[in-house]
Amino acid sequence: MANLEIFRKTLGSMGVNCYILVNHDTDECIVFDPGDELGTLTEIFSDPAFNLKAIFLTHGHFDHIGAVNGLKEKFGVPVYASRIEDEKILSNPSINLSSMFGFPVTVHADELLEDGQELEIIGAKIKCILTPGHTSGGMCFYIPEMESLIAGDTLFCESVGRTDFPTGSGAEIERSIREKLYVLPDNTKVFPGHMDTTTIEWEKKHNYACPA
Numbered sequence: 336m337a338n339l340e341i342f343r344k345t346l347g348s349m350g351v352n353c354y355i356l357v358n359h360d361t362d363e364c365i366v367f368d369p370g371d372e373l374g375t376l377t378e379i380f381s382d383p384a385f386n387l388k389a390i391f392l393t394h395g396h397f398d399h400i401g402a403v404n405g406l407k408e409k410f411g412v413p414v415y416a417s418r419i420e421d422e423k424i425l426s427n428p429s430i431n432l433s434s435m436f437g438f439p440v441t442v443h444a445d446e447l448l449e450d451g452q453e454l455e456i457i458g459a460k461i462k463c464i465l466t467p468g469h470t471s472g473g474m475c476f477y478i479p480e481m482e483s484l485i486a487g488d489t490l491f492c493e494s495v496g497r498t499d500f501p502t503g504s505g506a507e508i509e510r511s512i513r514e515k516l517y518v519l520p521d522n523t524k525v526f527p528g529h530m531d532t533t534t535i536e537w538e539k540k541h542n543y544a545c546p547a
Contacts, residue, residue: 336480337358337360337361337457337458337459337480338358338359338360339356339357339358339359339458339459339478339480339481340356340357340359341354341355341356341357341481341483341526342354342355342357343355343526343532344375344376344379346369346370346371346372346375346376346402347370347371347372347398347401348371349370349371349398349529350529350530351368351370351371351398351399351528351529352368352526352527352528352529352530353366353367353368353369353370353376354366354367354368354485354526355367355379355385356457356459356478357384357385357457358457358458358459359384360458361386361457361458362383362384362385362386363386363388363457363458364380364385364386364387364388364457365387365388365389365390365391365456365457365459366380366387366389366390366391366406367390367391367392367393367476367485368391368392368393368399368400368487368528369390369400369401369402369403369406370397370398370399370400370401370402371398371401371402372402373401373402373405373406376402376406377405377406377409380406380409380410387406387410387412388412388456388457389412389413389414389415389456389457390403390406390407390412390413390414390415391414391415391416391461391476391485392414392415392416392420392425392442392444392474393473393474393475393476393485393486393487393488393489393528394416394420394424394469394470394472394473394474394487394488395416395420395421395423395424395425395430395431395442395470395472396424396431396432396470396488396500397431397432397433397436397438397440398432399487399488399528400425400431400440400442401440403442404440404442413445413446414442414443414444414445414446415444415445415446415448415454416442416444416446416447416448416472416474417447417448417449417450417463417465417472417473417474418447418448418449418472419465419467419471419472420444420470420471420472420473420474421443421444421447421472422472423470423471423472423502424470424471424472424501424502425441425442425443425444426441426442426443427441428440428441429501430501430502432500432501448463448474449463449465450463450464450465450474451463451464451465459478459480459481460478460479460480461476461477461478462476462477462478462479463475463476464476464477464515464516465511465515466487466489466508466511466512466515466516467504467507467508467511468489468495468496468498468503468504468505468506468507468508468509468510468511468512469487469488469489469495469496469497469498469500469503469508470500470501470502470503471502471503471504471507472502473487473488473489473496473511474487475487475489475490475515475516477519477523481524482520482522482523482524483523483524483525483526484516484519484523484524484525484526484535485526486516486525486526486527486528487527487528488527488528488529489508489511489512489516490512490516490525490527490533490538490542490545491527491528491529491530491533492525492527492530492531492532492533492537492538493533493537493538493541493542493543493544494530494542494543494544495508495509495512495542495544495545496508496528508545509545512538512542512545513545513547516535516538517535517538517539517547519535520535521534521535521536521539522534522535522536523535525538
């Protein structure tokens, strides 16, 4: 089994949790949702112990994608996102909310992911789980050998992501959580896009917004 570890770096005024999955055996890593602070992230990935190989996006809102283009240009790595998100949200500043905050940004995904697709990268297996609701193409990433889920803004500690933004749906996010996330092992560690880490077991018992 690869020597894998997940690091959290909270970025920007919106407090987005950016996660770095590193394989200590190879010093290779991937980053999830690099939303801001390009300089900080560039410094991290310039360290030989954090050789960046890919960028993964849970969804396309501006606070999760702000540093993507800079990292892609600096390190020459591909961007992975769900096909739906790339087509509807990443390329549209009005829908990804960046225009609302005065700095329109668009991102292009190099690798378009499908629901249930399984990848192997930097020695880690990653399962893609499409979870519409916060956005129509939001995607969570499950790492079985670590029993860990990168959840983006779908599932929070005792809460769920907002559904009043473009392409959001309250009914869809509840369905996504109950049918796709609550079926994961209870001890699965959940790494959300904001706030603290939790587990599937805890959320099934305590999530007021989406009880099991």
